[in-house]
Amino acid sequence: MSGHEFQSFFPESGTVDMADTSTHITEATLVEMRVLADRYPQARSALLPMLHLVQSVDGRVSPRGIEACAEVLGITAAQVSGVATFYTMYKRRPAGEHHIGVCTTALCAVMGGDALLEHVSDSLGVHPGETTADGKFSLEAVECNAACDFAPVMMVNWEFMDNMDPDKADLLLDDLAHDREVHSTRGATITSWKEAERVLAGFPDGRADEGPAAAGASLAGLAIARERGWRAPEAPVRLKEEQ
Amino acid sequence: MTDTLTPVLSANWADERAWKIANYEHRGGYTALRTALAMTPDQIIGEVKDAGLRGRGGAGFPTGMKWSFVPQDNPNPKYLVVNADESEPGTCKDIPLMMASPHTLVEGVIISSYAIRAHHAFIYVRGEVLHVIRRLQQAVREAYSAGYLGKNILGTGYDLEIVVHAGAGAYICGEETALLDSLEGRRGQPRLRPPFPAVAGLYACPTVINNVESIASVPGIVGKGAGWFASMGTEKSKGHGIFSLSGHVARPGQYEAPMGITLRELIDLGGGMRNGHALKFFTPGGSSTQILTGDHLDMPLDFDSVMAAGSLLGTRALQIFDETTSVVRTTLRWIEFYKHESCGKCTPCREGNWWLVQMLKKFEAGQAEDGDIEKMLDVADNIGGKSFCALADGAVACVTSAVHQFRSEFEAGYRTPAWELFPYERSALFPVKTAGGHA
Numbered sequence: 001m002s003g004h005e006f007q008s009f010f011p012e013s014g015t016v017d018m019a020d021t022s023t024h025i026t027e028a029t030l031v032e033m034r035v036l037a038d039r040y041p042q043a044r045s046a047l048l049p050m051l052h053l054v055q056s057v058d059g060r061v062s063p064r065g066i067e068a069c070a071e072v073l074g075i076t077a078a079q080v081s082g083v084a085t086f087y088t089m090y091k092r093r094p095a096g097e098h099h100i101g102v103c104t105t106a107l108c109a110v111m112g113g114d115a116l117l118e119h120v121s122d123s124l125g126v127h128p129g130e131t132t133a134d135g136k137f138s139l140e141a142v143e144c145n146a147a148c149d150f151a152p153v154m155m156v157n158w159e160f161m162d163n164m165d166p167d168k169a170d171l172l173l174d175d176l177a178h179d180r181e182v183h184s185t186r187g188a189t190i191t192s193w194k195e196a197e198r199v200l201a202g203f204p205d206g207r208a209d210e211g212p213a214a215a216g217a218s219l220a221g222l223a224i225a226r227e228r229g230w231r232a233p234e235a236p237v238r239l240k241e242e243q
Numbered sequence: 244m245t246d247t248l249t250p251v252l253s254a255n256w257a258d259e260r261a262w263k264i265a266n267y268e269h270r271g272g273y274t275a276l277r278t279a280l281a282m283t284p285d286q287i288i289g290e291v292k293d294a295g296l297r298g299r300g301g302a303g304f305p306t307g308m309k310w311s312f313v314p315q316d317n318p319n320p321k322y323l324v325v326n327a328d329e330s331e332p333g334t335c336k337d338i339p340l341m342m343a344s345p346h347t348l349v350e351g352v353i354i355s356s357y358a359i360r361a362h363h364a365f366i367y368v369r370g371e372v373l374h375v376i377r378r379l380q381q382a383v384r385e386a387y388s389a390g391y392l393g394k395n396i397l398g399t400g401y402d403l404e405i406v407v408h409a410g411a412g413a414y415i416c417g418e419e420t421a422l423l424d425s426l427e428g429r430r431g432q433p434r435l436r437p438p439f440p441a442v443a444g445l446y447a448c449p450t451v452i453n454n455v456e457s458i459a460s461v462p463g464i465v466g467k468g469a470g471w472f473a474s475m476g477t478e479k480s481k482g483h484g485i486f487s488l489s490g491h492v493a494r495p496g497q498y499e500a501p502m503g504i505t506l507r508e509l510i511d512l513g514g515g516m517r518n519g520h521a522l523k524f525f526t527p528g529g530s531s532t533q534i535l536t537g538d539h540l541d542m543p544l545d546f547d548s549v550m551a552a553g554s555l556l557g558t559r560a561l562q563i564f565d566e567t568t569s570v571v572r573t574t575l576r577w578i579e580f581y582k583h584e585s586c587g588k589c590t591p592c593r594e595g596n597w598w599l600v601q602m603l604k605k606f607e608a609g610q611a612e613d614g615d616i617e618k619m620l621d622v623a624d625n626i627g628g629k630s631f632c633a634l635a636d637g638a639v640a641c642v643t644s645a646v647h648q649f650r651s652e653f654e655a656g657y658r659t660p661a662w663e664l665f666p667y668e669r670s671a672l673f674p675v676k677t678a679g680g681h682a
Contacts, residue, residue, distance in 0.1 A: 039406055041320070041363060042446055047428030048411050052370070073428070086430040086586075087411035089370050101371075105332050106530065106576035107490055107562050112671035143414065143580055144332040145371055148489035148562065149496045152672065158373040165673035186342070187374035196373050199380075200409040208381035211374060213261035218339040220488075220496025222250050222257055224512055230246035232254075232483060233474050235467035 016061055016081050016092050023064035024057050033072045036202055044073050049201045051084055056198035060091045089200075091138075096131045098176050099193040100124070101142035101155035108144070112152040112165065117141055119166040120154075123173055136177060138193070149217035150185075157196040159184035162216060186215040245475050245501050247508060251483045252459050253499045256343040262378050264385040267346040273391060275466030279354040280399045282465075287358040291461065293469035295481035300326055300417075300454025301528060301557045303480075303546040306461075310451055312441035313359050319448040321361040324426065325352060327368035327379075327455045328410055328417040331529035332580060333560030336485040337455035339497055341368070342375045345382035351458035353391060353403055354465055359451050362402050367422055370409040379407045414584035418632045419452040421586065432588045433632035456485060476502035480545035480556075490525075490563035491517045491670075503543040506561060510540075517672075520565035524648060528557020530577045531637025533644035534570075554644070569665035570649040571656055574641060575603035581638035592635035595626035599642060606656030609663070616646060616653050 033050050037043035047069060054065030061084045070077045084090045102117040103109075117128065121139060126132055128141040147153045150162035154169060161172060162185040175182045182190040188210035199205050225231065255261045255270055267273070279287055292307030313321055325348065329337040341348055348366070356364045366383075368376055383405050386392045394402050408426060415421045416431040423445050425431035444450025460482065464472045473481045480502040486509055489495045493514030500509075506525065516522055524534045527544065533554035535542075542548050549556040564573065582596040602619045605611040620643065627639035646653055655664055668675035 042427070044428035045408075045426055048370075048425065049409065051411065052409065083428065083430055087413050089410075089412035104576070105580050106573050107333060107564075109576045110564065110568055110573060110667075110670045111490070112673050112675065114667070115671055115673075115675040142371070143583060144330060144334075146329045146335045146338040146369070148333050148335045148560070149487060150335075151489060151495070155371065158371050160372075160374070166676075184374065188377070199373060199377060200370050202380070202407070202409070204377060204380050204384075208262070208374075208377040209260070213258060213343040214256040214339055217494070217496035218253075218343070219257055220494050220513070221248050221486075221498030221500070222253050224498075225246070225248040225250050226257075228247075230248045230250075232249035232251045233245060233471060235471050 016063065016066060016084060018063050021063055023062050025054070025062070025064050025068055029053065029057055030068055030072060032203070033068060037072055039202070044075065047073060047080065047083055048087070051090055052197045053201035053203075055091065055095075056194045056201060059194055060094045094131065094135070095193055096138035097136050097192050098190070099138045099140065099155075099157050100173070101140050101145070101158075103143070103145055103151070103153045103155070104141045105144040107148050108151045108153055116152050116154070116164060116166060116169060120169050120173070123170060137173070149220075156182070156184070156190050157193045158200075159187040159190060159196075161185055184211060186218070187211045247504070248498060248500050248512070249475055249483050250499045251463055252340055252344070252347060252456065252485060253497060256339065261343050262345055262382065264346055264382070264389060267344065271466070272346055273350055273389075275462035276350050276353055276391060277397065279357060279465045280397060280401060284358045284360055287354065287465060290469050291358070291464055294464045294472040295469075296457065296460055296464060296472065297480060297546060298454055299456035299460070299484060299558070301331065301555070303556060306453060306457050309441065309453070310355070310359050312439070313449045313451060314442060315360060317442070317449050320363065321359050322445045322448060322450040323352060323356045323359060323361045323364040324422065324445060324450055324452045325364070325366045325455055325458055326417060326419060326422060326452055327366050328422060329455070330369055330414040330417050331531060331558055331560060332577065333489060333526055333529045333562040334487065334558040335489065335560065336487050336497060336558065338372055338375055340455060340459060340485070342378055345378045346386070347459045347462065348379075348455055349382050349386050349405065350391075351461040352405055353386075353396070354461050355451070355453065355458055356403050357401055361451070362404065364403060364405045365426060365445075366405065366407050367416070367426055368407065368409055369416075370411045376407065376409050383407055413586070414580075415586040415632075415634060418634060421632065422452065423450065430586070432586045435631055477543060477545045479547050484559055486544065486559045486561060488513045488561050488563065491520055491565035491568070492563050493517055503545040503548070505541050505543060507540040509561065510563070516563070516565055520567065523564050523566045523568055524570065525564065526557075526560065526562045527554050529560040530562070530580065530641055531555075531633070532557040533640045534648055536648055565670075567665060567669040569607075569661040569667070570645050570652045571603065571606045571661045572665070572667070574645040575600065575607050577641045578603055578638060581634060581641070585634060589630035589635065591626045591629040592638070595622055595635070596638055598622050599638070606653055607661045609656055609658055609660035611653070611656045613657060615657070616650065620646060
């Protein structure tokens with residue numbers, strides 16, 4: 001097969017960095033992992049939440065984190081890292097305090113997402129996939145985040161930042177850089193990527209009641225329906241009487 | 244005559260703290276659960292069948308029929324899994340629903356689980372939506388406290404546990420068998436069928452997997468009757484559905500309407516196209532559905548009419564692009580998505596999408612060569628129908644429909660870069676400073 005050089009079609013895939021063995025995982029982490037495992041009919045179902053928990057402690061998927069998951073579930077470290085390297089939310093290098101996502105899937109890209117990513121990348125001085133030298137920000141070009149009616153969309157620690165443009169992005173990054181309080185456009189107060197990962201693991205942070213029920217584009221149809229008196233048909237009278 | 248918009252699932256989204264159980268109950272929430280628990284499971288399945296509810300996750304399979312496929316003589320536990328992995332480009336209906344009114348989903352999960360005789364249900368929600376996950380976690384806790392979940396629900400002897408499970412960033416997990424593998428703690432890769440999940444799903448046990456909006460529609464059907472639900476929509480696509488309008492329209496957003504509303508009506512409600520621009524193309528139901536043009540403005544948006552027009556209703560994710568948009572660029576960006584999200588299990592999809600990206604980049608740069616359109620269609624032909632799951636077919640639909648509708652734009656890619664034909668800054672919603680504008 002001369003003339004054909006093998007090229008990996010998944011250059012973004014890679015292995016966990018086994019050279020960096022630093023960890024903050026303690027016995028308490030293992031206890032929490034067992035709590036997660038107990039929530040499922042079969043313990044291995046807890047592996048994804050457990051890896052989120054590892055990230056909330058170590059700021060990445062660490063070698064010790066992988067071993068801990070394997071110990072608790074009674075599977076091999078290879079099985080755990082096979083899973084950890086499949087999903088894009090698991091980071092194999094230390095992520096920043098804040099994870100900045102810019103959506104560049106087709107619709108957001110066309111509506112300004114490409115330009116926005118370039119702008120944010122220039123502002124932070126890092127390419128997508130990298131973390132700033134001070135450890136403050138990680139930047140990622142994210143895929144469609146199910147907020148297309150709010151395009152172009154950015155995410156901070158997986159909270160929505162809707163209807164973005166370069167000026168709003170500058171303000172956002174400046175506020176985060178100076179540790180000012182920042183709110184998602186329809187979510188909670190921004191905490192940190194690690195704290196977000198702990199919630200994703202299944203340990204609530206008590207912020208569910210922050211923010212609105214819905215905002216902006218989510219309410220577009222409802223607002224028109226109310227204005228024009230449109231509604232779904234009434235339930236049949238017969239059924240009402242039965243109840 | 245049914246009104247143009249019929250907010251049912253979205254009716255309480257503007258309520259103060261709509262996500263709290265007390266506010267949901269104040270609007271009549273959880274009364275359908277009481278009605279359901281006084282019925283037999285088979286009566287509920289019958290009601291959902293009579294309503295004509297078809298799956299709201301894209302495929303449109305009749306929900307009641309899916310439930311009736313669960314073999315009740317199978318001694319293994321039965322499971323209900325809610326597919327809340329909403330990730331199809333353009334699709335953005337389930338996320339606002341779960342954010343604003345998570346109890347609509349939770350009530351639907353309890354009724355649906357009772358109907359299929361499940362005692363364990365899972366809500367598999369994509370991980371990248373932190374606040375939605377918070378609201379779901381809290382709603383489930385509230386439902387336990389109220390006695391709607393756990394042991395002996397409302398004194399009926401029925402037991403149910405619900406787990407809110409966050410994914411970790413993989414579009415493929417929206418495919419139901421990949422979702423099951425993921426929920427079992429593995430890489431999310433699709434399974435070969437048969438066996439179908441109804442027979443051997445989660446932990447090889449009988450499992451029903453339904454979309455969020457399908458399950459959220461169940462309390463209304465049980466509470467107000469199959470006839471009420473079926474009084475909305477068209478003959479073969481009954482009921483209400485959330486239509487998500489995004490892109491170059493004045494007022495993008497969520498519009499809940501009877502099935503069969505037209506795009507002309509929706510764009511009109513959305514304030515028309517953005518100022519001074521005209522519709523060029525749109526997706527009826529996400530990027531995996533063939534693009535259509537202004538010729539289809541008056542097509543009823545129901546399962547059969549859209550299929551007759553050569554596309555699919557999918558998730559009713561109407562992504563609208565105006566005349567400034569390059570079809571070549573947009574197609575490239577969609578295929579980059581499929582390449583990134585291909586799980587790698589099937590060679591045609593894994594390699595094929597990689598090749599499509601390489602070819603589309605040449606078209607975008609005006610460096611494609613004579614015959615490349617045919618070559619690209621040939622590559623697409625070697626992907627479609629040759630992989631385990633529909634991800635590959637979605638990617639193919641994207642490419643073939645773009646070439647079918649706008650062949651001359653791809654031919655122009657033999658000579659001229661897309662960013663010269665369609666300066667990218669003109670499609671953006673804000674002034675783009677960099678000249679040329681292509682990243």
